[in-house]
Structures are given as structure tokens and as C-alpha cells.
Amino acid sequence: MPDSIDALGRDAVWGLPGSVFVVAGVAAVLFVMAKTMVWGRWIYAVGGRPDAALRMGIPVSWVLVSVYVISGLCAGIGSVILAGRTDAGSPLFGNLLELDTIAAVIIGGASFLGGRGHLGHALIGAIMIGVIRNALNLLNVNVxxxxxxxxxxxxxxxxxxxLRNYLEGRVRVMQAGRQS
Incomplete structure (x- = not known):
């Protein structure tokens, strides 16, 4: 690996790996984009109900393409960090990491049905999955x-x-019944 990629994956600043700063920087940029731009609201609208978003005039296909492009960019950044950490590159390195990604986002509180979630919670979910993986490795659990x-x-x-969605729906019904 080139020295810059190797340094990104292995060097530490103030006791933290360089990859932490890259992830924090990408997360900060995406957080600002999601909170300050109309595009961020559109993502939630498309994720929650694409047909309703289309009726509201949101360009659903363009929002989806932009999210896929950003997702691919983040996957590329992650692969460069992984290549720096392992000092090697292989097209098979990312196999089954999508399972960890889905688990991190769902543990972070994003709805599997879409329309709900927060970037900070997804990062916390990713840390939790990392802790679970590390504990399983330290306990010599089979892959x-x-x-x-x-x-x-x-x-x-x-x-x-x-269950949360069901209970929220029941609470809304009960509140509507009290107001009538």
C-alpha cells in the first residue's frame, strides 16, 4: 500500500487512529448536509413514503440516486481505511460486512421500514457492533x-x-379517542 493509505489506517494522533478522524469528518459533513439542506428532509420523506413524497413534488429518483452515490462514496472511503489497516487489498475484504452495517443502523434506531433514524445513532450502533465483534473475537468464537x-x-x-411502531400507533389511537 502507498504510505498515505498505510498511515491513514495505522497511524495514531492523540492516541486515536487516523480512521477515527476520517469517519468523524465524513459524519460531520453528512450531518450538516442532512440537517441544513432541503435534501436532508427529502431523504426522510422518500424513506418514509416514496409515493407521498412523489405527490409532494420531491424528485424521488434523484434523491435515491444521490443517496446511492453517497453510500458508494462512503463504502469507498471505508475500503481505503480497511486497506490501510490491513496493508493489503482484495475485492473479497468487504464480504458480509453489509450484515454489520445493517445491524449497526438498526441498533442505532433507524426504522427498517424507512423514514426514521439519525446519523449519530447509527454511529453509536456501529460502535456497539464493533464492541460485540471484538468481544466475540476475544472469546475465540467461531466466525x-x-x-x-x-x-x-x-x-x-x-x-x-x-413493536415500537405498533405501540406508537396504539398510543395515537388512544390519544385520538380521548380528544373526541
Whole structure:
């Protein structure tokens, strides 16, 4: 690997790896974009109800393309960081990391059905998945069982999201009944 990529993955500043600063920088830029631009509201609208967003005049296909482009850019940044950490590159390095990504976002509180979530919570979910993975590695748990554990975590998180949506709906019905 080139020295700059190797330094990005391995060098530390103030006791923190360089990758932490890259992730924090990307997260800060995306947070500002999502909170200060109309585009950020459009993402939530399209994620919650694409047909309703289309009726409101939001260019749904362009919002989806922009989100996919940013997602690809973040995947590329992550792959450069991973290449720097391992001092190697392979097209197979990212296999099954999408499971960790989904788990991190769902644990962070994003709705599996769309329209709800927060970037900071997704980062906290990613840290939690990293802690779970690290604990499983330290306990010498087989990689295949680690996948099962992460899958169970996803199922529990999705079920809690469904339960939360159900309970919120029931509360809304009860509040509407009291107001009548």
C-alpha cells in the first residue's frame, strides 16, 4: 500500500487512529448536509413514503440516486481505511460486512421500514457492533457463530422496531379517542 493509505489506517494522533478522524469528518459533513439542506428532509420523506413524497413534488429518483452515490462514496472511503489497516487489498475484504452495517443502523434506531433514524445513532450502533465483534473475537468464537450472533441481534432490533411502531400507533389511537 502507498504510505498515505498505510498511515491513514495505522497511524495514531492523540492516541486515536487516523480512521477515527476520517469517519468523524465524513459524519460531520453528512450531518450538516442532512440537517441544513432541503435534501436532508427529502431523504426522510422518500424513506418514509416514496409515493407521498412523489405527490409532494420531491424528485424521488434523484434523491435515491444521490443517496446511492453517497453510500458508494462512503463504502469507498471505508475500503481505503480497511486497506490501510490491513496493508493489503482484495475485492473479497468487504464480504458480509453489509450484515454489520445493517445491524449497526438498526441498533442505532433507524426504522427498517424507512423514514426514521439519525446519523449519530447509527454511529453509536456501529460502535456497539464493533464492541460485540471484538468481544466475540476475544472469546475465540467461531466466525460462523459470530454471523449467527449478529443475525440474532438484527432480528431482535427489527422486532423491537416493529413493536415500537405498533405501540406508537396504539398510543395515537388512544390519544385520538380521548380528544373526541
Amino acid at each position: 460462523f457463530f459470530q454471523l449467527i450472533v449478529i443475525g440474532v441481534v438484527i432480528v431482535i432490533a427489527v422486532e423491537s422496531d416493529v
